Amino acid sequence: MNEARHWSAWLLAGVLCVTGCGQQPADELDGPYQATGFKIGEVTDSVAVIWTRLTQRPDRIGTEAPMPTFLYRAPGFDELQEAPPGRVRTYGRRPDDWVPVVLYDEGSSITYIEGAVIGSTGETRVSYRPAGTTDWLATDWATVDPQRDFTRQITLAGLAAGTEYELRAEGRLTGGDTIGSSLDGRFRTAPPPDQPARVVFTSTTGTDYEDQDTPEGGFQIHRTMMDMDVDFFVHTGDILYYDEYAKNLDLARWGWARMFSLSTNFDFHRRIPTYFMKDDHDTWQDDAWPTLESTYMADFTFLEGVEIFKEQTPMSDLTYRTFRWGQDVQIWLVEGRDYRSANSDPDGPTKTIWGAEQTAWFKETVEASDATFRILISPTPFVGPDTPNKYDSHATESFGTEARDLRAFLVENDMIVICGDRHWQYVSVHEETRLREYATGAASDVHAGTWTQGDVRPEHLYVNVIGGFLSVTAERLNDVPTLTLRNHGVDGNVLFEDILVEQ
Numbered sequence: 001m002n003e004a005r006h007w008s009a010w011l012l013a014g015v016l017c018v019t020g021c022g023q024q025p026a027d028e029l030d031g032p033y034q035a036t037g038f039k040i041g042e043v044t045d046s047v048a049v050i051w052t053r054l055t056q057r058p059d060r061i062g063t064e065a066p067m068p069t070f071l072y073r074a075p076g077f078d079e080l081q082e083a084p085p086g087r088v089r090t091y092g093r094r095p096d097d098w099v100p101v102v103l104y105d106e107g108s109s110i111t112y113i114e115g116a117v118i119g120s121t122g123e124t125r126v127s128y129r130p131a132g133t134t135d136w137l138a139t140d141w142a143t144v145d146p147q148r149d150f151t152r153q154i155t156l157a158g159l160a161a162g163t164e165y166e167l168r169a170e171g172r173l174t175g176g177d178t179i180g181s182s183l184d185g186r187f188r189t190a191p192p193p194d195q196p197a198r199v200v201f202t203s204t205t206g207t208d209y210e211d212q213d214t215p216e217g218g219f220q221i222h223r224t225m226m227d228m229d230v231d232f233f234v235h236t237g238d239i240l241y242y243d244e245y246a247k248n249l250d251l252a253r254w255g256w257a258r259m260f261s262l263s264t265n266f267d268f269h270r271r272i273p274t275y276f277m278k279d280d281h282d283t284w285q286d287d288a289w290p291t292l293e294s295t296y297m298a299d300f301t302f303l304e305g306v307e308i309f310k311e312q313t314p315m316s317d318l319t320y321r322t323f324r325w326g327q328d329v330q331i332w333l334v335e336g337r338d339y340r341s342a343n344s345d346p347d348g349p350t351k352t353i354w355g356a357e358q359t360a361w362f363k364e365t366v367e368a369s370d371a372t373f374r375i376l377i378s379p380t381p382f383v384g385p386d387t388p389n390k391y392d393s394h395a396t397e398s399f400g401t402e403a404r405d406l407r408a409f410l411v412e413n414d415m416i417v418i419c420g421d422r423h424w425q426y427v428s429v430h431e432e433t434r435l436r437e438y439a440t441g442a443a444s445d446v447h448a449g450t451w452t453q454g455d456v457r458p459e460h461l462y463v464n465v466i467g468g469f470l471s472v473t474a475e476r477l478n479d480v481p482t483l484t485l486r487n488h489g490v491d492g493n494v495l496f497e498d499i500l501v502e503q
Contacts, residue, residue, distance in 0.1 A: 032120035033058040041314025045161035045190040049314035052124040060261040061116040066105040115258025119150030131164040162191040185270030191326035203234040204469040205420030206442035213444040218264025224492040236420025237279025237379040248299040276313035279379040330371035336379040383437035424451040428459040440470040462496040
């Protein structure tokens, strides 16, 4: 009996499948499987990156399985407590002398807890073709990487611009000649940069696993956005929240597996290309920066968090990048964690979130662009206003010197900002520079909060403490380039609309 079958047999009792997998039935294929689906990313007018992962089971471990217990031990004491006293943080710091302890129930382990999807060795390939055609093109079979959570990223090049493609991700045993699992999907490439085209994309932040809002598991916004026929999606960060559980590498990877084996995530990401960005919670911990010292995360470091993000998402070499969608739209996705100074440092000319190299790249690429609408998408805000206990963004004086320089550049180049991180929706105009900023808000109503409902400031054109997402539509109306930005509730209802017209 092979290892995967043996593992499945002894875990079968008491396991509830909640994925709605979308792969061929397990009694038809023998694995290895793809229970965490695949992801489509980094799409241009000629290239796409397909993220694949092989798993031992065709489904995730269900909700009847136990969860580990996360406790803490103070130095010099044997007693365990539920949390460090007060859980008070300053500039993202946690009590450095409190050591996390992870406890598993008897008979449980990292392989058998709710949402676990253990990886498997084997090979993957991707077949693809323009929709409506009959002949498939296929990449070579190659092994997944056991050192990178049994993942493999496959680049499709030479694609036709503005074309819908069908995909098929397949897995098999290493050196085998029988398909062990097969998943279908589709996506559209970007239009050529010199061609006017209608482009629709969406964006959100804060998909906290604990704040799901669908009965089958997952997020309503994924179902809603699939019905809108969007070209692509931008996740601005906080894809998951490491803080409470990622005490080692295995648990960090478990967080990704349980999130992307959820029914809505599984279906969404094999149909909608996604540009992934990271923020603090999906890098390491709240308000983190590279030199932050803390034992709160135990055997899991900031640098490991940086690498796991690139392991778990379809990604370019650098996590700051720009993408062109037709004549009218270009987006810039920036990295807000890897290069930042300590939040607690005094402000000044050398204090930075972006770092010198990224800032120079940003300014150079913006000035070289002839796109009608140029959009900065940032994990954290530039305008706000922010809450008084936040010190990690360009909307506060903590990074005021860099913020003033970048806001001036953005206005000079007629750019707007879309931002994540904040758990409320808003549209704001900076009082001094008139820079316009659109906050996506959190993914679900239960995750919305922090701002006080009804607190409307002079900067606000719109503010609402509610879950949902932002949509952006670029199109030519009577031959005039127009950009329409809409804040939506989780069911897609439009809560606010702002229309920008080329002057």
